[in-house]
Amino acid sequence: MQPLRRGLRPHALLDLRPLDSEPLAVMETTMEDAPRKSARRRRDEKPSRQVGRLTDRDLAVLELVGRCRAVQTPIIAALHFSEPSTCSRRLARLVGAGMLKCHVEHLNAANWYTLSERGAEVLIAEEVAEESLFTGRLPSAETLQHLERLNEFRAALTLACRDERLGASTSCFLADHDLRRLSGSNTPDLVPDAIVQITQRGQPPVGLAVEIDLSHYSPRIVGKKGHVTLALQQARAPLWGLPHGWRPLFLAPSVARLRGVARALVDEGAGDLWWGSSFDLVAARGPLGPAYASMTDIAGTPRGEPPIFARSVLPTAAGGGA
DNA sequence: CGGATTCCGTACGATGCTGT
DNA sequence: ACAGCATCGTACGGAATCCG
The missing domain is CATH 3.40.91 (Restriction Endonuclease)
Incomplete structure (x- = not known):
């Protein structure tokens, strides 16, 4: 499993912008008329491919995002995927289908995902408690x-x-x-x-x-x-x-x-x-x-000596109870 | 000397290819 | 259709190098 945590670089959390501010149609025309820069979709462009049939895992991912309010890719990958690339591909499909919104902060920082209204509707239809889900804007940087x-x-x-x-x-x-x-x-x-x-x-x-x-x-x-x-x-x-x-x-x-x-x-x-x-x-x-x-x-613990961190919150584990 | 530039390593997601 | 691997494109930080 990949590590959950990565160092927060100083530039992170700046310049957050929503991804899907431009309708898909605009993207299609520019790809025909203008000289193509690259065959690859930019990270801050909306994916055109949509998710086909929603799997149980898709629903679990949507629910995770809705409950957490906003989540980054490595967390979703660690919880639901064996491969980060598979995860990002699937997330792109969910974004393409309008279930999730993707927020790109920097190209060397993980994407943030939030649940869209449509994604919430799907979950509620699956009997996920509405009051446990959060949609809307990406929260402030802090x-x-x-x-x-x-x-x-x-x-x-x-x-x-x-x-x-x-x-x-x-x-x-x-x-x-x-x-x-x-x-x-x-x-x-x-x-x-x-x-x-x-x-x-x-x-x-x-x-x-x-x-x-x-x-x-x-x-x-x-x-x-x-x-x-x-x-x-x-x-x-x-x-x-x-x-x-x-x-x-x-x-x-x-x-x-x-x-x-x-x-x-x-x-x-x-x-x-x-x-x-x-x-x-x-x-x-x-x-x-x-x-x-x-x-x-x-x-x-005296200065110069590291405190001993040995307690566990579970009573049966080493150092637990107290 | 000090600022600008270049290069290298790393990070991230996107995607081509291939197998199931 | 999906998953896994390998590779690519873009960006940043930091060290090395260049140059006035």
């Missing part, structure tokens, strides 16, 4: 940065749950866009980037509130979130439907950032409740693997 990380986490979790030996399954995955839609106008103060519930054979379900951190906020602001979660936990209150026993997971770009945030969370008394890890560690060890450390442990 939202996309979040979404990219969240999608990676979601995909890695899906892949980990496919491992029969683990016996785990994701019984709930609600992203922040789901939570905001669910709560309507009275959105609570605390909206995690995802609410996740994982069920493992013979074990009580594990509830997680995932925070995707991009170092945009000061540790003090994260500390405030720690304060809110601690109050909820001490009141044994559920969090977005997760029963008492849930735990916030803080995923950061670097260990240095984790250290900075860990101190603020420990100061709020949430150092044991909150666990943290880096994107790289979660990618390397898996979201259900021994990839986490408590914020108390991270803050307590």
Whole structure:
């Protein structure tokens, strides 16, 4: 399997433009009249070939895109295809059929896909819950940065749950866009980037509130979130439907950032409740693997020494429970 | 010396060819 | 029709090189 994560280059997320702003007819006439530049379709031109019969996998891909709000090619390929080229070919057909919209940021960056209205109609006809689907514009660049990380986490979790030996399954995955839609106008103060519930054979379900951190906020602001979660936990209150026993997971770009945030969370008394890890560690060890450390442990590790990330969110795995 | 240019490596998706 | 492999076209970053 290809790696899920690729480095975000500085130019990425700039100059996002929708692909299908020009009708197909225009493209056909220019190909006859003007001297042909290339036999190959440009990435930002709409594919002319349409999908024939929709397969189960096509529907699964459409549903993935609709649920995630926007997804990049490598995620779709990792979850549903054995070959990236097969994936991109199939995606082009789905775009050609108007089921998906393709957004090209740069030629050396992966395409983003969003679900079209037509794609949503097809899914709803297949009895996919309408309220779980998102269509419309490509989100802002900042939202996309979040979404990219969240999608990676979601995909890695899906892949980990496919491992029969683990016996785990994701019984709930609600992203922040789901939570905001669910709560309507009275959105609570605390909206995690995802609410996740994982069920493992013979074990009580594990509830997680995932925070995707991009170092945009000061540790003090994260500390405030720690304060809110601690109050909820001490009141044994559920969090977005997760029963008492849930735990916030803080995923950061670097260990240095984790250290900075860990101190603020420990100061709020949430150092044991909150666990943290880096994107790289979660990618390397898996979201259900021994990839986490408590914020108390991270803050307590002397400078110059790397914190030990050995905890797992699953009670039966190495380092789990606690 | 410092900016411009060139070259190389890498990344991405598109597609030709071939086998199922 | 689809999938897999190999290759191609386009673009970027960075190092090396050129040149005033």
